[in-house]
Amino acid sequence: MMRSRNCWNAALSAALVALVAALPTGGARAQESRNTWTWSHSDDNKKLEVKVENKVEFNEDYSDVSDIPSDGALRIVDTRDSSMARRLVVTRGASGELQRDYALNGARREFDAAAREWLRATLLVAARRGGLDARNRVRRILARGGSKAVIQELTHIEGDYARRIYFDEFLKIDNLGDEERHSALVNASQSIKSDYERAQLLLGTAGVYLPKGSLAPAYFEALGRLSSDYERRRVLSVAIKRTDLSREALSAMAPTAAAIGSDYEKATFLSEAARRHQADDRLRAAFFAATNSIGSDYERRRVLNAALKSGELSRDALIDVARSAARMKSDYEKATFLIGAADRYQADERLRAVFLEAVGTIGSDYERSRVQTRFARLTN
Numbered sequence: 229m230m231r232s233r234n235c236w237n238a239a240l241s242a243a244l245v246a247l248v249a250a251l252p253t254g255g256a257r258a259q260e261s262r263n264t265w266t267w268s269h270s271d272d273n274k275k276l277e278v279k280v281e282n283k284v285e286f287n288e289d290y291s292d293v294s295d296i297p298s299d300g301a302l303r304i305v306d307t308r309d310s311s312m313a314r315r316l317v318v319t320r321g322a323s324g325e326l327q328r329d330y331a332l333n334g335a336r337r338e339f340d341a342a343a344r345e346w347l348r349a350t351l352l353v354a355a356r357r358g359g360l361d362a363r364n365r366v367r368r369i370l371a372r373g374g375s376k377a378v379i380q381e382l383t384h385i386e387g388d389y390a391r392r393i394y395f396d397e398f399l400k401i402d403n404l405g406d407e408e409r410h411s412a413l414v415n416a417s418q419s420i421k422s423d424y425e426r427a428q429l430l431l432g433t434a435g436v437y438l439p440k441g442s443l444a445p446a447y448f449e450a451l452g453r454l455s456s457d458y459e460r461r462r463v464l465s466v467a468i469k470r471t472d473l474s475r476e477a478l479s480a481m482a483p484t485a486a487a488i489g490s491d492y493e494k495a496t497f498l499s500e501a502a503r504r505h506q507a508d509d510r511l512r513a514a515f516f517a518a519t520n521s522i523g524s525d526y527e528r529r530r531v532l533n534a535a536l537k538s539g540e541l542s543r544d545a546l547i548d549v550a551r552s553a554a555r556m557k558s559d560y561e562k563a564t565f566l567i568g569a570a571d572r573y574q575a576d577e578r579l580r581a582v583f584l585e586a587v588g589t590i591g592s593d594y595e596r597s598r599v600q601t602r603f604a605r606l607t608n
Contacts, residue, residue, distance in 0.1 A: 267358030274310075278354040279303040280361075284318075288368065290355055291348035296320045304350060314346060359390035366397035375401050375408075388422040395420070396432045409436065410446040417450035426450070427459040434467055441476035448480040457490035461497045468501045478504065479511065486518035494518065495527035502531065503538035506545045516548045525561035528552070532565055536572065546572060547582050554586035562586070563595035567602045574606045 268277040282300035286293060293302055302318040316339075317329040328339040337343070354360040369377045378398050385394050395416040399409060413433070420426050430451055437447035454460045464481055467473070481501060488494040498519055505515035515535075522528040535541070535549055550573070556562040566587060573583035583603070590596040 267354055267360065269357060274308045276308055277305045278358065278360060286361060290351045292344065293318050293326060296326060306350060356384050357386045357390065359393050362390055362393040363397055366394055388420045388425040391420050392425040392429045396429055399433045399436060406442050409443055413446045413450050417453045423454045423456040423459040426454055427463050430463045431466055438467060438470060438477040439472040439474055441474040444474055444477040444480060448484055451484060457488045457493040460488055461493040464497045465500055468504065482514035482518040486521050491522050491524040491527040494522055495531050498531045499534035502534040506535065506538055506541055512545055512548060516552055519552055520555060525556040525558040528556060529561045529565045536569055543576060543579060546579055550582045550586045554589045559590050559592040559595040562590055563599050566599045570603045570606055
């Protein structure tokens, strides 16, 4: 059993390492709207464009169209070979049959064996480079050859969009072990270069990784590879709303946020996460460590306000809030926050002392007097 698992892991690693090196050439793009999917690839004025309108179904090996609704169409324009420019439109005829309007160098031709071979090769290119019918294709490969067949196919997939869809389906396979999921997600985060597509993959697989403590490290390892502060925060913001987070996943969130460079993005997430980090000493310590890494006093004040509004805070939590406020450099931001927080510190002697210590760090006489006046009114 151990030998079989080791062989499986070796095959997985080898296949996915090959995928890392499989980068697309030329310019390629895929667009998807509600009823239309379009992929085009151009290189030195040589172009291949495949457009699917409405729902088009393909046969098992993607060598031809098997079904098209009355309002659907498959449209292909291929000028990769200037001496063999091709155009194909496949639609549903009035009597229900598939109609193939095929042209070679501008002249209509019979859809013969050579044309069928060209279509087979073209659909394979569109599937592997553009993600044509990707989700259905992964399911078909899985049903036909199991997860090993999907791994093998992954070595041929090019383009971040297609890779993301294939990996998304692969990572949701029920019988994958934790080691396989960890290895696959790490390799996906390395082979997919687009932060947007990486983020989409993480969002799509959160339900697989975040509820299980043993898988959470792989998820945050992949999240840490995102260079975009916006995309990293976007994933965290969605994740913190989940009710099925493992303790390991929740514990990793504030430290991950602390590594975000943008004060705005960092503060946005910490404001959303404040409520879930106050009741536990370890989580609260990580939360305030991340909060104290915010350089902008305005953004830090925004987070501290969110913490105050997150529910009933313990004495220790309120002490952490006041001490974080005392670290602000801006007398105005510090005073403004302390004025708003004053009523939370009046009833307890220890809290009152910590609050007044924070007030004492205000350098401006005017700003300090503003806070003292507010506090005096509350305590009299």
